[in-house]
Amino acid sequence: MLKIENISFSYQEKPIINTISFELKKGRNMAVIGESGCGKSTLLKLIYGLYDLDEGQLFWDNIEILGPKYNLIPGMDFMKYLAQDFDLMPYITVAENVGKYLSNFYPEQKNERIAELLEIVEMTDYANIKAKNLSGGQMQRVALARVLALEPEVLLLDEPFSHIDNFRKNSLRRKLFGYLKEKQITTIFATHDSSDVLSFSDDVLVLKDGKIIEEGSPKNIYDNPKSKYIASLFGDVNEIEIDGKTELIYPNQLRIAEKSKLKAVVTNAYFLGNHYLIEAKHKNKTVFFESENEVSIGSEIHLEKKS
Numbered sequence: 155m156l157k158i159e160n161i162s163f164s165y166q167e168k169p170i171i172n173t174i175s176f177e178l179k180k181g182r183n184m185a186v187i188g189e190s191g192c193g194k195s196t197l198l199k200l201i202y203g204l205y206d207l208d209e210g211q212l213f214w215d216n217i218e219i220l221g222p223k224y225n226l227i228p229g230m231d232f233m234k235y236l237a238q239d240f241d242l243m244p245y246i247t248v249a250e251n252v253g254k255y256l257s258n259f260y261p262e263q264k265n266e267r268i269a270e271l272l273e274i275v276e277m278t279d280y281a282n283i284k285a286k287n288l289s290g291g292q293m294q295r296v297a298l299a300r301v302l303a304l305e306p307e308v309l310l311l312d313e314p315f316s317h318i319d320n321f322r323k324n325s326l327r328r329k330l331f332g333y334l335k336e337k338q339i340t341t342i343f344a345t346h347d348s349s350d351v352l353s354f355s356d357d358v359l360v361l362k363d364g365k366i367i368e369e370g371s372p373k374n375i376y377d378n379p380k381s382k383y384i385a386s387l388f389g390d391v392n393e394i395e396i397d398g399k400t401e402l403i404y405p406n407q408l409r410i411a412e413k414s415k416l417k418a419v420v421t422n423a424y425f426l427g428n429h430y431l432i433e434a435k436h437k438n439k440t441v442f443f444e445s446e447n448e449v450s451i452g453s454e455i456h457l458e459k460k461s
Contacts, residue, residue, distance in 0.1 A: 156340060157214075183334065184356065185344075185345055185351040187346070187359070188361035189383075192361040192364065196364075202219075204228045217232075232306060247281065248284075249281040268281070271299040275299045291319055294315070295318065309339050309340070314345070358372050360384055360387065394436070396459060405431060414457060414458045417436065417457075420451050420454075420455060421434055430446075431444060
C-alpha cells in the first residue's frame with residue numbers, strides 16, 4: 155500500500171503542496187485532477203522522491219520514500235516516473251530506448267520483452283527508427299513502453315496521453331490500463347482528460363491550490379460534484395436555479411420540454427457526431443444542453459432536467 159501522510163512542500167517559501175494525506179491499495183489506478191498549477195506534477199515528483207518534503211512522510215508498504223538529501227540518485231528503485239519531457243535518447247532506436255534498462259544477459263528474452271512492450275504502445279513498426287525522427291506522440295508512446303520495461307511496483311504518469319492523436323488514444327488507453335491491471339501495478343496519473351478519469355481510474359483526487367478538496371470514486375465525484383470547480387473538470391457545467399434551489403447540471407442532464415419555467419434562447423449549436431451541444435441564453439447566463447437534433451439559432455425553447 156502507498157501511504158501519504160500529511161506532506162507539505164514549498165518552492166522558495168511559496169506553498170505548492172499543503173498537508174496532503176491519502177492511501178492507495180496495491181494494483182489500483184488513481185487519477186489526480188485539477189486546474190493547471192494546482193500541484194499535480196509536484197505531487198508525483200514528491201512521491202517518486204525527486205524533492206525533499208518540508209513536512210510529512212511517504213511509504214510504500216514499510217519502505218519510507220526519501221528525497222535527494224538521503225539518496226545519491228533521486229528516485230526509488232521500485233517506482234517509475236514518466237515526466238512530460240519523455241527523456242528519450244535521440245540517437246538510438248526505439249527498441250534500444252525501450253530495452254535500455256533490461257539485462258543483456260539473456261538477449262532472446264530481452265528482445266521478446268521489447269516486442270511485447272512495443273505492441274502495447276502500438277509502436278512495433280518503428281522499432282528500428284531513431285528516437286530523434288519520431289513525432290511528439292510517438293516519443294510519448296516509446297517513453298511509456300520504457301517505464302513499463304522492468305514492471306515497476308508503482309508507476310507515476312504525468313499527462314501520459316497529452317501528445318497522442320485522438321484516433322489512437324482510446325486504443326492505447328485500453329491496452330495500457332488493461333496491462334497495468336493484469337500486472338497489478340499501482341498507478342497514479344495526473345491528467346486534464348476526463349475520459350482518463352471516468353473510464354480508467356479506480357480512485358480520484360481533486361486538487362486545488364495544493365490541497366485535496368475531494369476524493370472518491372470517479373462515478374461518485376462526477377454524479378455528486380460539491381462545487382462548480384469540481385464539476386467543470388469533467389467538461390461544461392450549468393449552474394441553474396430550479397424550484398428555488400441552485401443546482402450543478404451537466405449538458406447531458408438537460409432536455410427540451412414542451413413547457414417549463416426554464417426558458418432560453420438558442421445562440422449556437424455545435425455538431426458532435428451523435429448529438430449537438432446547444433448553447434443558449436437564460437436570464438443573461440449561458441446554458442449548455444445536448445440534443446439529438448439540430449436546434450435553430452434564435453429559437454426560444456423550454457428546458458427541463460432529466461429524471
